[in-house]
Amino acid sequence: MNLSPETESTGYRLVSLEATDSTNDDALKAARSGDPGQLWITAAEQLAGRGRHGRQWSSPQGNLYASLLLIDPCEVAAAPQLGFVAGLALHEAVEEVTGIGAPNLSLKWPNDLLLDGAKVSGLLLEGHKIQADGPLAIVIGFGVNVAFAPTGTPYPAAALTTVRPDLTRDILLRSLAAAFARTFSAWRTSSRMNASDPFGAIRRLWLERAAGVGEEVRLRLPAGEKKGVFEGLDRFGRLQLKSPHGVELIDAGDLYFPNLLHDIAKPDAGTKRF
Known part of the structure; x- marks a missing residue:
């Protein structure tokens, strides 16, 4: 797996693993070791993946499991906005690789992506202070049903290969990393220029793609x-x-x-x- 030259030129890096317990945990370990951030970590398989509220889930090979580490990307109070930034980037990437956009492809508050009402992806945003007076580490985890969709979920799930059979996690990661770099940069610029409502532009774009x-x-x-x-x-x-x-x-x-x-x-x- 690799990032595009354009994404790498903006400082993003990639570590690609065959198997790991959790890419989010790996990203946090990197932060504690002094990594400067803008680090993507992916794995072909996770052995102890998790989601919101500590929920556990199997992670079969063929899907995308990726986590992004950011160091001091914003003030603590603004950190939740990064979940919406990540959602927009994921929507853009999936639209790019499948040709399907809103309303068939939609964002579900706070952190899911739906295809015709069925879940194809979820996000997990975690924030950590490495030390009491240290930098803020933000880890954004992406789990995307590329080849396989789980069963027994609270609502229907789908895999992206149903609409693009030749899609691979490598293709999707490359698009996602590029989309996130663009969306994150635009969010930071907007935050600086619109002090009275720094979340306004992202909120508008997110709501245009939102379900319900x-x-x-x-x-x-x-x-x-x-x-x-x-x-x-x-x-x-x-x-x-x-x-x-x-x-x-x-x-x-x-x-x-x-x-x-x-x-x-x-x-x-x-x-x-x-």
Whole structure:
């Protein structure tokens, strides 16, 4: 596997492994060893991949498992925005390699990519302070169903080879790394130029590709379930849920669309694979 010359020229590097426990863990180890960041780590197979809330998942060969390490990319308060930056980059990359864009290819809050309503990818964003007074390390994990889609998930899953049979994880990584470099650079520029709403440009682009905006949705939260209309995102990336009681801001949760098939599966199954 390799990055494009254009991506490498902007300082990104790649470590490609045959097998590892978790590419996110490998990226964090690199940060603790003093790596300067802009480091991609991929593996053909993961033995102990994980997702949000510590969920475990198998990682069969043929899919893309990649993590990106960034060192001090932003202030701590702005770090959650990087999940939306990564989502946009992934959407752009998949559109580039498959020729399929919105609305068939859509982003699901906060961190999934859907193809015709079925999940093809998830993201895992983790932030760590290497030392109390040290730099902020951000690790972004990407798990993409290139050749295989899991079964028994909380909502349907699909593999990208159903729409492009010759697609490989190598092709997708090259496109993803290039798309992320462009999107990340644009986000940093926009943040500097729009101090009053640094997330505004990314929020607008993300919402243009989002599934379920303006529709009735369900959110499963640790405290229970909430229902309402998905109105949009606030300036910090929180979901705006409108109900008869007003608009509530949701920091994190599992989002379901009643008009799709998501709700027919078990609500407590894992949803991420990294």
